[in-house]
Amino acid sequence: MYAAFYSGMRDMKTKLIEAKDRLGGRMLFYPEKMIWDVGGVTPILCENLIRQLEEQARTFEPTLVFEQQIEGLDRQGDGTFLLTTACGEKHWTRTVIMAIGYGIYKMAKLELEGADRYEVTNLHYTVQELEPFRDKHVLISGGGDSAVDWANELEALAKSVTVVHRREKFGGLERNVLRMRESSVDVRTPYAVDKLHSISGDRIEQVTISHVETGESEMLEVDAIIVNHGMKSDFGPILDWGLNMGEWHANVSEKLETNIPGVFAAGDFVIYGSKLHLIAGTFTDAALAVNSAKLYMDPEADKVAYVSSHNSRFKEKNKALGVVE
Structure with missing residues (x-):
């Protein structure tokens, strides 16, 4: 969800594809759990954090697709990717950010x-x-x-x-x-x-x-x-894509690059030297992955997005909120 928001800050056309019928991932298992360790957020119920993250994710109106599990990844002759879902739907894209946690979750x-x-x-x-x-x-x-x-x-x-x-x-x-x-x-x-x-x-x-x-x-x-004996995960056909995988995670660079050019990853799915396994850490992962995807498509682009107070994408939105700049 944060990757979708930050992608909007980078003025990128974004499609978020979710296997379930709603957003939230692993957090959906613990709606009444109190979350204490998100920067700048006082203790918050997990279900409320999901709601706020979803609201933020929709800021730049990304395309949201639900109940479609991605199975196939194929590079096309022009360098783009074709994503094929379990239900037969197809999606074309120039880059992919995998934020899939531990795959399909099942409680142990x-x-x-x-x-x-x-x-x-x-x-x-x-x-x-x-x-x-x-x-x-x-x-x-x-x-x-x-x-x-x-x-x-x-x-x-x-x-x-x-x-x-x-x-x-x-x-x-x-x-x-x-x-x-x-x-x-x-x-x-x-x-x-x-x-x-x-x-x-x-x-x-x-x-x-x-x-x-x-x-x-x-x-x-x-x-x-x-x-609470943890979760059993199933990555399904993703394991056949040729990703450099460890036992539980995809091995990525500090820029969140996988070994497949144009494919990036973030969150619980990845491991790298300074990885922080907290919700707060996934926000950084998401931004780094989006920045890498942006530079992959446009090597001349700025390396990072401007902060929101200086980002042109927020000028009209601030006016709508009654903020005078």
Whole structure:
């Protein structure tokens, strides 16, 4: 979304193609999660950040295409690219910026026999609303950012919060991990969820957790379980394009160039020497990728866009806002 906005600042004709039916990518999994680390933005609900990013992305009226997953990339005789979608639609372009995260996301499931039967009741892989967990005994399985964040969000709302993680070290931001450990959250490490128990047959009432080293087990009463074991990703046919790929990321230059001339990438999809894996870092990635795409098409162009206060693209828009320059 930010790449679409910044592309407009560079006066480039822009088309944003999205596989889902709405914008937001991975953030759509956590609409009620509070985002604290975007520069100049006070703590904001993820769903509100998505809304603001989408509004910004539409500033220069890019073409938006939804529910089309790109499968084919073919360079034409004139140097342009033909993009082919899974539904057969075709798109032509001079450059491509890949901001695809980890591809098609699927939540990593709890690998216990019969666990899937509780997904319609009290086994959750994401949290759309906080209120249903009020005054409940909540167990969270996982140790990444999301597990830590949900523990902190629910600590004051739920009757109790227990976090079970198979390693001593958590993958969340240090300050958030410290906040969790200093709160009333019951942190159990190194433990893993071993068994689910149901008396009613349709809900989980108890959980057995086991120490991963000693095997010692304990049974806990629960009203709800949240599983945050990360995501499984699928890049699909993109892996056949000839990109220089690592295990999880595309290897790019500091200018966000892939090994395919004219194809650039940004965000969670990429890795390079100074890569910052934060939402704030993706904004820089997006701008760098757009600048590189601009220079690829026009080597004589300015290397970067003028700041908004000096960018001619905003003169009329400022007038519409009643700003006198």
